[in-house]
Amino acid sequence: MSNIKNILLNKVSCKSIWFMRQAGRYLPEFRAIRSTNKDFIKLCLNSELSSEITLQPIKRFDLDSAIIFSDILMIPFALGQNVSFNKDHGPELSNLDLKLLLENNEKKFTEKLNPVYKAIEITKKKLNKSKSLISFIGAPWTLLVYMLGLRKNKYELNVAKLNQNKLLIERVLETVINYSCIHIKNQINAGADVVQIFDSWAGLIPTNFIRDYCYTPNLKIIEFCKKEKIPNICFPKGIKKKYEEFNKIVKPDCINIDADIDLVWAKEKLSGTVIQGGMDPNVLLKDDKEMFKAASKYIQTFRGIPYIFNLGHGLLPQTDPVKVEKLVKFYRNFNG
Numbered sequence: 001m002s003n004i005k006n007i008l009l010n011k012v013s014c015k016s017i018w019f020m021r022q023a024g025r026y027l028p029e030f031r032a033i034r035s036t037n038k039d040f041i042k043l044c045l046n047s048e049l050s051s052e053i054t055l056q057p058i059k060r061f062d063l064d065s066a067i068i069f070s071d072i073l074m075i076p077f078a079l080g081q082n083v084s085f086n087k088d089h090g091p092e093l094s095n096l097d098l099k100l101l102l103e104n105n106e107k108k109f110t111e112k113l114n115p116v117y118k119a120i121e122i123t124k125k126k127l128n129k130s131k132s133l134i135s136f137i138g139a140p141w142t143l144l145v146y147m148l149g150l151r152k153n154k155y156e157l158n159v160a161k162l163n164q165n166k167l168l169i170e171r172v173l174e175t176v177i178n179y180s181c182i183h184i185k186n187q188i189n190a191g192a193d194v195v196q197i198f199d200s201w202a203g204l205i206p207t208n209f210i211r212d213y214c215y216t217p218n219l220k221i222i223e224f225c226k227k228e229k230i231p232n233i234c235f236p237k238g239i240k241k242k243y244e245e246f247n248k249i250v251k252p253d254c255i256n257i258d259a260d261i262d263l264v265w266a267k268e269k270l271s272g273t274v275i276q277g278g279m280d281p282n283v284l285l286k287d288d289k290e291m292f293k294a295a296s297k298y299i300q301t302f303r304g305i306p307y308i309f310n311l312g313h314g315l316l317p318q319t320d321p322v323k324v325e326k327l328v329k330f331y332r333n334f335n336g
């Protein structure tokens with residue numbers, strides 16, 4: 001059984017390390033491919049290249065898991081929205097047409113994302129059997145933030161828009177949950193071992209909406225995973241003390257903590273659930289001593305309980321790959 005699957009299903013404590021955004025712009029070999037593939041969505045739909053990019057960090061650092069090179073915005077793309085990635089602006093989506101959205105069906109959706117599933121198949125064949133292949137989706141709320149343009153700016157929600165569009169939001173949420181389950185199932189059928197659900201914008205949700213827009217949609221997806229026996233990881237980023245309530249309600253196999261979460265608090269309040277991640281990715285921009293000190297804190301606090309080493313968010317584009325290599329070596333050799 002692959003490494004993470006074993007930790008998630010059997011709740012055992014053993015060493016396991018990977019990084020969110022481990023395949024990405026901080027790697028020169030990724031930038032080389034990216035420079036001749038200007039259309040990001042097209043690159044995600046190039047099964048051979050996407051598999052090659054997935055395996056780049058595994059070759060370099062011998063990590064325990066590979067995460068398929070794709071994007072959470074492949075779902076809105078497959079549902080008919082135009083998605084473009086413009087430098088410095090982040091992703092841009094065309095206006096959502098509810099009528100067109102509701103005209104989708106499983107067959108059409110699956111056909112559009114077939115290259116992603118093919119990339120998983122290719123990668124699984126090339127990956128050493130002791131390693132895990134992680135698939136992922138964006139949580140419904142996080143997808144909605146992009147699909148309906150719910151932010152005023154990078155860090156603020158357009159609350160008026162949220163209040164004015166409750167019915168539309170309900171409809172879109174329901175559709176997205178549906179297709180998210182299909183995308184998970186297709187990825188697992190193609191050979192993925194685990195699914196991670198990124199709720200990157202959960203921290204923006206006003207408290208009176210947190211149940212409807214964060215807990216319930218994540219719960220529906222986790223219930224689907226449990227029915228299908230799919231090992232799962234939730235990442236409700238930025239919800240602070242609500243991590244405890246989220247975990248009690250949603251009950252994922254594993255929960256990724258962010259850098260705001262106090263380790264000792266997490267160990268107590270999230271006990272029974274496998275914990276993943278937490279360390280601030282900015283730590284990799286500091287000197288070695290500081291980086292090792294921060295990593296030790298995580299390793300020591302979670303020693304003896306099921307814990308997967310990772311970060312509180314993705315690796316930053318300005319990270320030096322040498323630092324990643326040093327961190328992996330430090331983790332592997334850590335005994336104290």
Ligand code: CP3
Nearest residue numbers: 020021022023024034067068069070071072090198200314
């Ligand atoms: O290595 C991995 O983790 C696997 C691949 C992966 C990507 N995106 C590739 C990517 C994963 C897991 C994601 C998830 C994702 N995508 C999230 C959730 C995690 C998070 O970061 O909060 C979100 C919100 C997105 C949406 C998205 N995709 C944004 C906001 C951007 C542009 C800004 C940025 O962070 O890079 C992307 C583009 C993107 N997705 C890149 C990569 C490697 C950069 C593309 C490039 O410019 O070369």
